[in-house]
Amino acid sequence: TKQYRVTLLPGDGIGPEIIAVAVDVLNSVGKQCDIGFEFNTALIGGSAIDDTGEPLPQETLDTCSQSDAILLAAIGGYKWDNLPRKQRPETGLLGLRAGLGLFANLRPATILPQLIDASTLKREVVEGVDIMVVRELTGGIYFGQPKGIFATETGEKRGVNTMAYTEAEINRIVKLGFETAQKRRGKLCSVDKANVLDVSQMWRDRVMAMAADYPNVELSHLYVDNAAMQLVRAPKQFDTIVTGNLFGDILSDAAAMLTGSIGMLPSASLSADGPGVYEPVHGSAPDIAGQDKANPLAQVLSAAMMLRYGLNESSAATKIEQAVTRVLDAGYRTGDIMSEGMTAVGCQGMGEALLQVL
């Protein structure tokens, strides 16, 4: 039996409920595939603030570093929104990304045939959409220095953030972009704002230089404003998108919303050689927390991504993905994806349905 150490970060809001379902599913698949999991739970976000005063206790970072993979649920809530920046749940998440060197964020936006009507876009526009956004996650304007609020010569306040990338930072994420495209449909679209930003011009120059190493990848470039338009106009034109931290934040959310069911979308955040973090794209949904209403499927699919990308257990990953397809085919729906004629279930009910088909 292979044994993996997995750190669980339930976080806030619906986090604990959905991660419990994912743990059950992992244990069930583990038995079938002769894989064992040693789960450790640690604090992050608002619940960590309440307990320890900080959103990312050192102990959590240590536990994560020593594990093979990390399954994160979601962080944040109204309760902590007005704390100073250092004590905000989001700061814990950014600290986790920096602390573990998670430079790459993979965010698939896939339309599931069973849920196509959940999209606000017309069926013919979104049918078959399958986009992977490869977002840089530890650089750019999220981390660039200088930043802060400074006094100008006239005594006025000036807020400043710096969007910066070094060549090495660009190289490693763009390389992953090309490699991801190679494993998919062979099309890569790099998104920047090179007509205005120097940092984007450097990004584009690097991408063009690296293209020679990937002759089998069809490369294109879009300005970020045009990319936002094209996602709405004709999303099927995209296969893999590679972009910086801020543009990736915006575009991956827009792409996710095209599917109409962000309760279904997982993500992976990867480092060069340490453990990765796997988490749903959706948030902590404090308004429905503790009511057994949450959709656990994005969390369950995040566990599948963990198996595939983090632990190299792709057959176990496939089993989970197939189980999700089968419960959807069987008509089980949580509230967020409910439609006429389907069977409404809660978070736990969805978990039981998954265990049954597994």
Add this chain to the structure above:
Amino acid sequence: TKQYRVTLLPGDGIGPEIIAVAVDVLNSVGKQCDIGFEFNTALIGGSAIDDTGEPLPQETLDTCSQSDAILLAAIGGYKWDNLPRKQRPETGLLGLRAGLGLFANLRPATILPQLIDASTLKREVVEGVDIMVVRELTGGIYFGQPKGIFATETGEKRGVNTMAYTEAEINRIVKLGFETAQKRRGKLCSVDKANVLDVSQMWRDRVMAMAADYPNVELSHLYVDNAAMQLVRAPKQFDTIVTGNLFGDILSDAAAMLTGSIGMLPSASLSADGPGVYEPVHGSAPDIAGQDKANPLAQVLSAAMMLRYGLNESSAATKIEQAVTRVLDAGYRTGDIMSEGMTAVGCQGMGEALLQVL
């Protein structure tokens, strides 16, 4: 007869064709309303580069400064894409914005009932959408210093841009945002990334402080990633959006594309007390330039915005807007908005149809 000096900037691609239609329409409406126009044509963008070596000759800026309003068509094209930044068409546009102090960019995204099927979104999602994006246009990361490509200590290259706002810059655009909301449906949504960026936190603090002066405006705040999602999920929730330069660039394009017919959308760029620039949201479409295929209606509606916002001639503006409605009702369509059963016309044909109904 009131007399207005209007500078025409046809620019590149389809620019000359569409601006010619707008000039005819202005002259026709002018006669009816006892308004006279003195048109001066000046160079900008690629055509200026070809003629003078620079995208914004000083003479153009002078002509613009001395006029009552500026009607711009569109700039750019493949031909100039690989020139150094200083000689790029876009640099001319940014120079015009800075040179005239055009700190506010108003971009309406309105669904016209006649063109609702052009949207990729479902009818019930977009019917009645009427959003005004108020974008800051002379600050933020577009102009912030330092910027450039620098060598790091290790000799590696680092690309840098700075997203910065002073309080005064935020105050004037946010004030315009509140005032715009007051003239519309009384709802203002301020978009930032205050959970990550210091400059956004300052932005949000200012917006909250100013809200007291506008008790009749319903204010909300969204993070930019969530705003991109909400535009796709439920665009009718928005009335007026106020945001910084970069976020406004991205979101106004996404909002425009919701309508499915960006060949219809005008925009206005305003300064504190000098002349404003009025231009279509769409680009210069070099692939169809000179073929009488372009849709001139966004340019014509930009002329209407010029009358309304720049020259305070709102009854003339209304006449133009009504003429556009009437040609659409009569079934005239250029290629970009053509649908079954309608009458296909070219750019000039659309112009003639407008003159006829006027």
